[in-house]
Amino acid sequence: HVWAYVRFVLAVALLVPLTDGFNGAQIIGLHVTKWGSNMATNAWLDFNYTLGGELLLGQPNTLVATPQSPGFNTLVEFIFVAQTCAWAEAALKDRDIQAYLIKSPQNTPNFTEIVDATGAPTFQDALTFYDYDDIIIRFGERDQTMYFDEDGYVRPVCGELVIPIQDVNQPGALMLQQRYYDLIRELWFDPLNDLYAEFIVQQTIPTVNKDPLAPLPNANYIQDTIDYFNQQVSDAITDAVAEEIANGVFLQDNARYGWAGAAIWYNRVAEMNAGLISSAFNIPVARLYPEVMEGTKEESRQAAKSVNGVSRFRPYLPDGAMNEYRMTDDQYESLALYKAQTVWQNNYEAPTGNIFYDTINAIMGTNALFDMRDNVNIHPLARLVALGRSMVEHAMNGMAFTFGSGIFGGFANFAGLANMGVVGDAISKVAGKLTMVSLVMGFILAYVVPFMPFLYFFFAVGGWLKGIFESMVGLPLWALAHLRIDGQGIPGPGGMNGWYMLLEIFIRPTCIIFGMVAGISIFSVQVKMLDEIWMLVVSNLTGFDTTVVGTPGQVGSIEFLRNAMDQLAFTIMYIIIVYMMGIASFKLVDLIPMEMLRWVGTGLQGFDEHEKEAAQNLLTMMSAGGSAVMSQGTDAISSLALRNMK
Numbered sequence: 001h002v003w004a005y006v007r008f009v010l011a012v013a014l015l016v017p018l019t020d021g022f023n024g025a026q027i028i029g030l031h032v033t034k035w036g037s038n039m040a041t042n043a044w045l046d047f048n049y050t051l052g053g054e055l056l057l058g059q060p061n062t063l064v065a066t067p068q069s070p071g072f073n074t075l076v077e078f079i080f081v082a083q084t085c086a087w088a089e090a091a092l093k094d095r096d097i098q099a100y101l102i103k104s105p106q107n108t109p110n111f112t113e114i115v116d117a118t119g120a121p122t123f124q125d126a127l128t129f130y131d132y133d134d135i136i137i138r139f140g141e142r143d144q145t146m147y148f149d150e151d152g153y154v155r156p157v158c159g160e161l162v163i164p165i166q167d168v169n170q171p172g173a174l175m176l177q178q179r180y181y182d183l184i185r186e187l188w189f190d191p192l193n194d195l196y197a198e199f200i201v202q203q204t205i206p207t208v209n210k211d212p213l214a215p216l217p218n219a220n221y222i223q224d225t226i227d228y229f230n231q232q233v234s235d236a237i238t239d240a241v242a243e244e245i246a247n248g249v250f251l252q253d254n255a256r257y258g259w260a261g262a263a264i265w266y267n268r269v270a271e272m273n274a275g276l277i278s279s280a281f282n283i284p285v286a287r288l289y290p291e292v293m294e295g296t297k298e299e300s301r302q303a304a305k306s307v308n309g310v311s312r313f314r315p316y317l318p319d320g321a322m323n324e325y326r327m328t329d330d331q332y333e334s335l336a337l338y339k340a341q342t343v344w345q346n347n348y349e350a351p352t353g354n355i356f357y358d359t360i361n362a363i364m365g366t367n368a369l370f371d372m373r374d375n376v377n378i379h380p381l382a383r384l385v386a387l388g389r390s391m392v393e394h395a396m397n398g399m400a401f402t403f404g405s406g407i408f409g410g411f412a413n414f415a416g417l418a419n420m421g422v423v424g425d426a427i428s429k430v431a432g433k434l435t436m437v438s439l440v441m442g443f444i445l446a447y448v449v450p451f452m453p454f455l456y457f458f459f460a461v462g463g464w465l466k467g468i469f470e471s472m473v474g475l476p477l478w479a480l481a482h483l484r485i486d487g488q489g490i491p492g493p494g495g496m497n498g499w500y501m502l503l504e505i506f507i508r509p510t511c512i513i514f515g516m517v518a519g520i521s522i523f524s525v526q527v528k529m530l531d532e533i534w535m536l537v538v539s540n541l542t543g544f545d546t547t548v549v550g551t552p553g554q555v556g557s558i559e560f561l562r563n564a565m566d567q568l569a570f571t572i573m574y575i576i577i578v579y580m581m582g583i584a585s586f587k588l589v590d591l592i593p594m595e596m597l598r599w600v601g602t603g604l605q606g607f608d609e610h611e612k613e614a615a616q617n618l619l620t621m622m623s624a625g626g627s628a629v630m631s632q633g634t635d636a637i638s639s640l641a642l643r644n645m646k
Helices: 003-013 026-050 073-093 123-129 171-188 189-203 218-248 259-281 291-303 310-313 328-345 355-364 365-373 379-403 406-414 421-482 494-543 565-588 588-600 614-632 634-644
Strands: 018-019 096-100 112-115 135-142 160-163 285-287
Touching: 003 026, 003 421, 003 494, 018 026, 026 259, 026 421, 026 494, 073 135, 073 189, 073 218, 073 285, 073 328, 112 123, 112 135, 112 614, 123 365, 135 171, 135 565, 171 218, 171 259, 189 328, 218 259, 259 379, 259 421, 259 494, 291 310, 291 328, 310 328, 379 421, 379 494, 421 494, 421 565, 421 588, 494 565, 494 588, 565 588
Parallel strands: none
Antiparallel strands: 096 112, 096 135, 135 160, 160 285
């Protein structure tokens, strides 16, 4: 046969060892691998610098989502109580109460006094003082001799709060945390609030300055103050988003890692948004109330089966008798502080008035799904991260404040609730389950979905590398396959598949790049379309006002939802749909390379085709595993909540 002689020469050439123990066939395989990798890198760089430009994901103003604005209600109330405590301590015990940054006595320096609302210590000073860890502000009296065992030699006579430090690397998150710090200082040195705190002391405590007719803050003043500081928080978030857009690091050296580093493409979206959103939701929180109030709470716990909301600081027992105090001065002070707290709490209401709905929104943050419409021009991945992180932060806050007496003040912080007594009753029954559900859903959106491009890409690259190792073993056998004398052409029927496998190794990296770009593009378009039509779908399920159907913006009005129950159901449905779209879209990272050889008339299978569901299985296990782990703690959380409210 005429081709037999040519095939024999080719087979010998492919089998003869040439360099470093590799035969001709293996050297061809290695060069094909190198050329295929180079082509993929060139394609990736061309996409970066020609098609995608320097900012692959879009302009910076489309990459940062605006988080929801948490309520500052409880912090305004807490600072007012601390101010009242300072006046009461001065009147009854001649104590000088100031605000301090404190450390353990072993540190030098171990304290810094906050002397005014704008000067030192600045936020940067506080960060340096705490080595970029959480900032603690203690309202108390400092005496190195009397309080030698206290941090900073400061006794927390009037309470203590913590400003959580979430992220100091993202400029937007850093600015937002600074604004929270400045707002706390502004509250503490607010002259009108301080004056009303003095009036409460004059009205309540029998001192030389006692004045039963001293004016108290009215409902309008309280609401205006709360609105002002809530607006300050909202403005701070807006400014932080602008800061992130202006000074965030969006550019990446995508050429540094070659084509195999393309999966890092989308890391910055999750990173920037996660830091900003975590900082937004982790507002300062009261860790300790004034000492007299903490003592009152313990007395009430021992005397009653449960104490809820503001009643935990009520200086009267259930039978109407006064709590016992070591000193008469403490009794008077407890009355003043209780009045200071109730003055604020009696003048604002829960968001809906329905405690069950408010509890669902407080723990799960389901309002965030419908607030995504405010981020309509933001990249879909950024929006999903924002929604997921908001749900995770709500759930984590709910879980954290379930432990210990901080549950009441904490929920008011991020839910905007005032009547925490009713929340306490409801939370003991539903908090655990709702927290678990919220964590799972937020985990999917904030972590699993953004992880999908990398996960599928990682397995695809791994499959290509395994195919290379397979070729090193199989190429000598492929050389022998050329010894068959039947058939036409140089490869012959025995060697043709080997040439196809070399072609597959050559084009697979480029196909993986195309698959990732196609997957993320299709997924982004699908999510954007879903967001656009979601409210229309919701309207068809919940109803709408037929008289204004033709009015822009009326179809899909949230007022027709059955409060949090519909929002909860639609949030779950939305997350399931997005998760399914993500799996279907990012499968292209595997499907395009695996099916590409069909276009040249061969059904050759890649080395790892039987493992093509590995990424999907891992995603499923991640979701199921997270759900299982979280559910294990549900009963314990609920049990501790009940125990700590007794």
